Amino acid sequence: xxxxTVVARRHRLAPDQVLALVVxxxxxxxxxxAFPIVNLRVQGLYSATTLWxxxxxxxxxxxxxxxxxxxATTQAFPLLDLCCTLALLWAARNRERPRWFAxxxxxxxxxxPWGMVEVxxxxxxxxxxxxxxxxxxxxxxxxxxxxxxxxxMAAILSFHPHQLWHxxxxx
Amino acid sequence: MTEPTTAAEAGLMACExxxxxxxxxxxxxxxxxxxxxxxxxxxxxxxxxxxxxxAIILYIPANLLPIMQTTSLFGTSRDxxxxxxxxxxxxxxxxxxxxxxxxxILIPMLKMIILGILALTVQFGWPxxxxxCAHLYHVIEFVGRxxxxxxxxxxxxxxxxxxxxxxxIEAGPGAIAxxxxxALTMVATRSFDPRLIWDTAHRAPG
Numbered sequence: 001x002x003x004x005t006v007v008a009r010r011h012r013l014a015p016d017q018v019l020a021l022v023v024x025x026x027x028x029x030x031x032x033x034a035f036p037i038v039n040l041r042v043q044g045l046y047s048a049t050t051l052w053x054x055x056x057x058x059x060x061x062x063x064x065x066x067x068x069x070x071x072a073t074t075q076a077f078p079l080l081d082l083c084c085t086l087a088l089l090w091a092a093r094n095r096e097r098p099r100w101f102a103x104x105x106x107x108x109x110x111x112x113p114w115g116m117v118e119v120x121x122x123x124x125x126x127x128x129x130x131x132x133x134x135x136x137x138x139x140x141x142x143x144x145x146x147x148x149x150x151x152x153m154a155a156i157l158s159f160h161p162h163q164l165w166h167x168x169x170x171x
Numbered sequence: 172m173t174e175p176t177t178a179a180e181a182g183l184m185a186c187e188x189x190x191x192x193x194x195x196x197x198x199x200x201x202x203x204x205x206x207x208x209x210x211x212x213x214x215x216x217x218x219x220x221x222x223x224x225x226a227i228i229l230y231i232p233a234n235l236l237p238i239m240q241t242t243s244l245f246g247t248s249r250d251x252x253x254x255x256x257x258x259x260x261x262x263x264x265x266x267x268x269x270x271x272x273x274x275x276i277l278i279p280m281l282k283m284i285i286l287g288i289l290a291l292t293v294q295f296g297w298p299x300x301x302x303x304c305a306h307l308y309h310v311i312e313f314v315g316r317x318x319x320x321x322x323x324x325x326x327x328x329x330x331x332x333x334x335x336x337x338x339x340i341e342a343g344p345g346a347i348a349x350x351x352x353x354a355l356t357m358v359a360t361r362s363f364d365p366r367l368i369w370d371t372a373h374r375a376p377g
Binding site: 037038040042047048049050051053054055056057058061063065066067069070073074102105106113114116119120122123124126127129130131133 | 203204206259262264267270271316317319320321322323324325326327328329330331332333337338341342346347350351354357361
């Protein structure tokens, strides 16, 4: 087209495959949030944080705005994104167009730019380097989970919800 | 090269949500996905201007106020964004210094300048190359989110470094200002209707 963007492209992955990726991503997402990201040891003192712990710490010290921002971009929006995609793909798979299909699809497109798992991943790496000078660190389970989640999200996000309109529907 | 016929000239417009093409009308509901379709996003330019100006104002405290406050046995230190960059540069990781400098200083600034230029171009019909303008728009739309990096770093450090006796890191007022700048510029970019870039052709030959 005249502005040089790709107008439409059919995705390599079939909706069924994307569905599998979404389910996997949801599981990894749970792990990423349930376990500590890094364990920190300084002279016998021990500290670990989960993502939720970081948000709670921000909230507790009076930076509610920032806590909300971090919570929304790393937890709420990615989770909403995954759940919406799951519901939409499920409906498309069953060749249904329930009443919530269209509003949810529009909602998904509004939510999408605000999920920032991949940016957060980079943030984790930067803080690790920053802290490596002052403390011994043991990467936690959630760090790997986030790394995997980043890859999965990249694959899922390359699937444009647009194209669900081209899936056959029975009604 | 002859200009292709535009949808508006052909009496058509496309739904921004699902891509369905419908007859041109001041505003209508998309028959397929139910979204409201406008030929151009309403008040696009004034909304982007308002958000952009708010972001520029907040950009000043975001850089001047500390984003992080470290209290340790050896006293209290406050870090601004630039301070973090300098720290990495001196502590032997220039790569990270460059990365942080680009995402937290260069990108927000370039983004605001570019969006400003695009808005001015549309407002006054500046004869800039429209292909470049459209390309620039896609770049700032893609790159904007990465500026959140510093906010996440601060959040993690705050969560991690909580050794009551040894050291405690707290978020400074600059961090929320910076987060707001990133969010505002993202909304400003999204409320700017890139189709306006192509409308300037009717006022100034590009």
